[in-house]
Amino acid sequence: MTHVVKNRLPRWRGFNLLEKFSADDSSKSVKFRSVNPPFQETDFEWIADWGFDFVRLPMSYHCWSSPERWMEMDQTVLAQVDDAVELGQRYGIHVCLNLHRAPGYCVNPPPEPRSLWTDSDALAACSHHWRTFAKRYSGIPSERLSFDLLNEPPAPGDAMNRADHERVIRALTVAIREVNPTRLIIADGLSWGNDPVPELADLGIAQSCRAYLPMGISHYKAPWAGGEKFPTPQWPGGEHYTHVWDRSRLEAHYGNWAQLMAQGIGVHCGEGGCFRETPHAVFLAWFRDVLEILTGHDIGYALWNFRGSFGVLDSGRKDVAYKDWHGHCLDANLLELLQTH
Numbered sequence: 001m002t003h004v005v006k007n008r009l010p011r012w013r014g015f016n017l018l019e020k021f022s023a024d025d026s027s028k029s030v031k032f033r034s035v036n037p038p039f040q041e042t043d044f045e046w047i048a049d050w051g052f053d054f055v056r057l058p059m060s061y062h063c064w065s066s067p068e069r070w071m072e073m074d075q076t077v078l079a080q081v082d083d084a085v086e087l088g089q090r091y092g093i094h095v096c097l098n099l100h101r102a103p104g105y106c107v108n109p110p111p112e113p114r115s116l117w118t119d120s121d122a123l124a125a126c127s128h129h130w131r132t133f134a135k136r137y138s139g140i141p142s143e144r145l146s147f148d149l150l151n152e153p154p155a156p157g158d159a160m161n162r163a164d165h166e167r168v169i170r171a172l173t174v175a176i177r178e179v180n181p182t183r184l185i186i187a188d189g190l191s192w193g194n195d196p197v198p199e200l201a202d203l204g205i206a207q208s209c210r211a212y213l214p215m216g217i218s219h220y221k222a223p224w225a226g227g228e229k230f231p232t233p234q235w236p237g238g239e240h241y242t243h244v245w246d247r248s249r250l251e252a253h254y255g256n257w258a259q260l261m262a263q264g265i266g267v268h269c270g271e272g273g274c275f276r277e278t279p280h281a282v283f284l285a286w287f288r289d290v291l292e293i294l295t296g297h298d299i300g301y302a303l304w305n306f307r308g309s310f311g312v313l314d315s316g317r318k319d320v321a322y323k324d325w326h327g328h329c330l331d332a333n334l335l336e337l338l339q340t341h
Contacts, residue, residue: 005258007298009206009266012094013338014054015306016271017043020081021100022108023062036063036077039084042326043306048091051339055093056270056302057084058100058151061129067113070103070125073132085137089144096186096302097133098148098270102126107152107192108224116150116168117160123168127175134180142184147176148208148270155191165190166199173203188270194253196260207265209257211272211290211301213250214240221277233278235286247289258297269294269301273310276317284337291341303338312338 019039039057047055061070064077081097088095100106103125104116114122130147137145149172156162169187176183185205189195193210200207212218216239219225220232231239236246257267272290274283294301307313312335313328322329 004296004298005261007261007266008264009268010053010094010300011295011298012054012268012300012302013341014047014052014056014093014300014302015043015311016056016058016302016304017084018058018305018308019084020057020059020063020077023060036080038080039087041087044087044091044093046325047306048093050335053093054096054300054302055084055088055306056096056098056148057081058098060101060106061099061103062101065103065129067103071128073129078132078136081133082136085140085145089140094144094146096146096148096270098151099126099129100151102150103129105150105153107154115159117164123171126168127172130172131175131179134176134178134183137183138180142182146184146186146206148186148188149173150188152188152192152210153190155195162190162197162199165197169197169200169205170203173205186268186270189257193271196256198260198263201260201263201265205265206268207257207260208268208270209254209299211269211287211294213253214238214243214245216240217278217282217286218272218274220275222275227275227277233282235282235289238286247293250289250293254293254297254299257299261297267297267299269299271304272301273303273305276309276315280317280319280333284333288337288341291337295341 017039020036023036064074065072085095102116104112104114104122106112116122116126153165173185176185186208187200187205188208190197216230217233219227220230221227238245261267304310309315312331315331320331323332
């Protein structure tokens with residue numbers, strides 16, 4: 001019988017909520033509120049009613065600040081983040097705050113004018129933002145709130161190396177612990193969340209993996225990922241940049257994360273799912289295998305997203321018989337799959 005390593009994190013299950021995911025980057029002011037609506041209470045209500053207990057909030061610092069004035073933080077926008085944290089407590093949902101766009105780094109275009117990995121002013125600004133959140137929520141226990149430092153650091157290469165990454169993560173952790181020593185901190189894996197980072201094992205923080213491999217299934221026809229070039233997806237047999245994947249390859253991939261857990265590091269899957277253009281039957285077959293493997297390792301997950309092109313609501317898939325849910329289009333088959341894993 002295979003021994004299952006105990007995960008030091010709860011097996012939280014839920015969704016990403018995108019109200020602060022991006023901002024009008026063409027603007028030169030801090031006033032982005034008109035393009036970033038508040039988080040919606042009904043999202044928290046429905047997520048809890050459906051049996052889930054986790055939301056991740058991937059946020060762009062451009063929503064409350066700007067590269068030109070990145071030591072300033074718009075209190076009106078931060079108050080909307082406060083509201084989301086409070087909604088999580090009200091509905092019994094763990095809230096994970098994440099800097100999807102941090103001072104000096106974002107996986108998405110446009111690139112930041114300064115580099116978090118090499119420029120001390122960018123690291124100082126990013127530390128300031130996390131220190132501000134740490135102080136703001138110091139009275140909320142880690143059972144209810146966690147900080148996911150940086151969304152999807154790249155693969156080590158020309159822009160940064162493993163030592164650069166480690167230095168940044170350690171500095172951000174110190175900034176948080178200066179004002180909130182017990183806050184649960186999470187670091188995304190390297191290579192866009194796919195590779196564990198064992199050199200952080202002594203730091204006492206958790207790590208976050210992804211559920212997007214193979215990209216030929218999860219990002220088929222997704223324009224930001226070059227998905228128009230991917231062949232028609234199938235499962236098993238999904239393509240990942242010329243490599244063919246099946247369940248055994250998925251098991252080996254998540255086995256690397258189980259090895260990290262064996263070092264006493266908590267693991268959660270902060271993002272996963274499938275863009276709307278993948279045939280629904282292929283998506284469900286692949287994602288069932290992913291969820292079964294994650295569940296077997298006692299690893300929780302958060303679907304990207306709740307409402308939208310990866311979500312259970314209003315995904316815009318053309319091959320789904322949606323059910324009406326308070327005026328939204330509900331993918332009942334996907335919801336059932338998530339509820340049972």
